[in-house]
Amino acid sequence: MSLGTGLQSRHSKRSTELLIPALLGGLILVYFALPFVTFLSRTGTTNIVAALSTPAAQGAIRNSLLTAPVSTAIATVLGVPLAYVLARRSFPGKRLVEALVILPLIIPPVVGGAMLISAVGRFTPIGAAAAAVGLPLTDSLLGVILAQTFVAAPFVIITARAGFGAVDERLEQASRSLGYGPLSTFWNVSLPLARGAILAGISLTFARAIGEFGATMMVAYNPRTMPTRIWVDFIAGGIDAIVPLAVALLGITLVVLAAVQRFGRVPTVIDK
Known part of the structure; x- marks a missing residue:
């Protein structure tokens, strides 16, 4: 042969x-x-342009485009350092921390919303104190941000951890041997090398935040976001009534998908 x-x-x-x-x-x-x-x-x-020009639709779009970036920024600023610690250090209680990171991903969003209400609702000490100074944490844009951050932050933490885990520690050690401190090494070595995974995680976090419904409905049914507005329109008018906003939300999701594919493969679990 x-x-x-x-x-x-x-x-x-x-x-x-x-x-x-x-x-x-x-x-x-x-x-x-x-x-x-x-x-x-x-x-x-369906006349999508006309439907998206209504005050209700524009208000929902505006609220979503305002809250989702804020939630994503909070998740990134707080989550990326945590991801680095999880990638580089072993410490007592690490498995508990990992479980807390994953937990919002696996519990039903409405349950997550109920848990948030039990923590920051208007009749809780935290919620009452915030409301007393004019910053209600439920039925407000702040409530939307809290709900979005709770369900979406794990994405950037998990992907950033995988990105940091793929960085050769010898490069960080070389930086330290040249006299650079921990923060300088993190900023100039670790962060740039893990940038692809972090950006992918940020994209997924934004997509999850802007599409969040269950927890948002529990914590802040008003003011409406795009998902809650879609639900209200569906109850009132069925499938055809939600087409315009759903198409707009799908368009945003497709942009995020393109960003994720551009930045590279995204892991779905925390590497052990």
Whole structure:
């Protein structure tokens, strides 16, 4: 048997081995794509621009575009340092910290919202104190930010930790040996080298925040964000009533998807 024939035989065998996995995978891909296709087919019967020009829709868009970046910034400023500590240090209680990071991802969002209300609701010490100085933590934009940050922050922490974990510690040690302190090393060495994962995590955090519904509905049903406005419109008018805002939210999500693909692969679990 010639070399070329052997290679063709192995390639054919490999293709046959992948046939069943490919067919099964194709079924789930069709399942993913079908809702998009059928939903977007409704856009031809709706004046999206006119619907998005209504005061209710514009208010929801404005609230979402105001709160989601703030939530993302809070998650990034507080979460990236935590991610670095988790990537570089072992300490008592580390598994508990990791569990606390993952917990908001796995509990139902409405349960997370209920937990937030029990902590910062208007009848709690924290909530009452905040309301007394004119900063209510529920039924306000602050409440929206609290809900978004709670459910979305784990994304940037998890991805940033994986990014820092992939950085060769010898490079940080070399920086320290040249006289740079811990903060300078973090800022000039660790952070740039983990930048791709961090930016991907920031993108995912923003997407999760702007699309958050369950916790937001519990903590701050008013003022409306895009997801809560979609729910109200669906109750009042069905699927066709939500097409404009849903398409706008989908457009934002697609932009985030492009950003994530640009910055690289994003891990979904904390590496042990």
